[in-house]
Amino acid sequence: MSRVADRNDILDIAREQVLTDGVGLDRAQVRSALDVPDERLEELLALAHEVRMAWCGPEIEVEGIVSLQTGGCPEDCHFCSQSGLFESPVRAVRLDIPSLVEAAKQTAKSGATEFCIVAAVRAPDDRLLDRVAAGIEAIRNEVEIDIACSLGMLDQAQVDRLVGMGVHRYNHNLETARSFFPQVVTTHTWEERRDTLAMVRDAGMEVCCGGILGMGESLDQRAEFATDLAEVQPHEVPLNFLNPRPGTPFGDLDVLPASEALRAVAAFRLALPRTILRFAGGRELTLGDLGARQGMLGGINAVIVGNYLTTLGRPAEADLDLLDSLRMPIKALNSTI
Incomplete structure (x- = not known):
């Protein structure tokens, strides 16, 4: 006997509103989804997977990232061991162009179609943009792969220059809810980040914007963050889970429980039914192998393979084997979801 739909049940609401109509949950509805009890978690994840299949399709986008400039950042993002303001083990390092090209080659060999060049800076100067331009040209001479960048806050001239380089996607995370942001970063504002995203979108680049869960935000703020992102309408949302780094202000926080x-993950999918939702940093520590499998069947449709900027990830082969076991096809280069 089928269960009668309950107009007050958030999963029944989501089935009609999100799965059938493709309209994401609003803030109050996301908050309700975050309150789903453990005994209904599998039902929530299954619904999120249905939404992903209905509005994004079965393909999984695979991406690799590399840091062109690591450490020494002047910003005080409390989760980040790359800040020059904290006593962390990370030291300032610059990657040369041949190493960048080799990283792109290895990324492409893993099956990834996206390669993101990252630098730990407040904003790029002309010298850094020159290095990025040289790196992109060298990569294109050796390997076919889509190139994204994450270089901090931009002005219009810098946005235009990146467009001219052929950068198709720009990552700039809002990190957390607007109301919680001052507890995470004090050296720049949430609004400054949003302004960069607006310029990127208006210039025609795809917007990649996500953040980190488990930094001490409340469930209300987590719901706020999901709908903050929905308002930005990003092409992609990378979901990170805090991996507390020694020497940072958040270094002693507890790891987010897997459930x-x-x-x-499921609630963000229900808020963002048409968006690429990417497993990013911290998933190995927070979820482990079983949780990663549950997440892939709970709304995720993209992964970063290999290592992250300052922490180790799973071997790329392990993620690719997982996708194969789940019969999830990898998105082909230049295809669309």
């Missing part, structure tokens, strides 16, 4: 992280 809480999975509820968030």
Whole structure:
């Protein structure tokens, strides 16, 4: 006997509103989804997977990232060991162009179609943009792969220059809810980040914007963050889970419980039914192998393979084997979801 739909049940609401109509949950509805009890978590994840299949399709986008300039950042993002303001083990390092090209080659060999060049800076100067331009040209001479960048806050001239280089996607995370942001970063504002995203979108680049869960935000703020992102309308949302780094202000925070992280994955999918939702940093520590599998069947449709900027990830082969076991096809280069 089928269960009668309950107009007050958030999963029944989501089935009609999100799965059938493609309209994401609003803030109050996301908050309700984050409150789904453990005994209904599998039902929530299954619904999020249905939404992903209905509005994004079965393909998984695979991406690799590399840091062109690591450490020494002047900003005080409390989660980040690359800040020059904290006593962390990370030291300032610059990657040369041949190493960048080799990283792109290895990324392409893993099956990834996206290669993101990252630099730990407040904003790029002309010298850094020159290095990025040289790196992109060298990569294109050796390997066919889509290139994204994450270089901090931009002005219009810098946005235009990146467009001219052929950068198709720009990552700039809002990191957390607007109301919680001052507890995470004090050296720049949430609005400054949003302004960069607006310029990127208006210039025709795809917007990649996500953040980190488990930094001490409340469930209300987690719901706020999901709908903040929905308002930005990003092409892609990378979901990170805090991996507390020694020497940072958040270094002593507890790791987010796996069930809480999975509820968030599903809730963000229900808020963003048409968006690429990418597993990013911290998933190995927070979810482990079983949780990663549950997340892939709970709304995720993209992964970063290999290592992250300052932390180790899973071997690329392990993620690719997982996708194969789940019969999830990898998105082909230049295809669309």
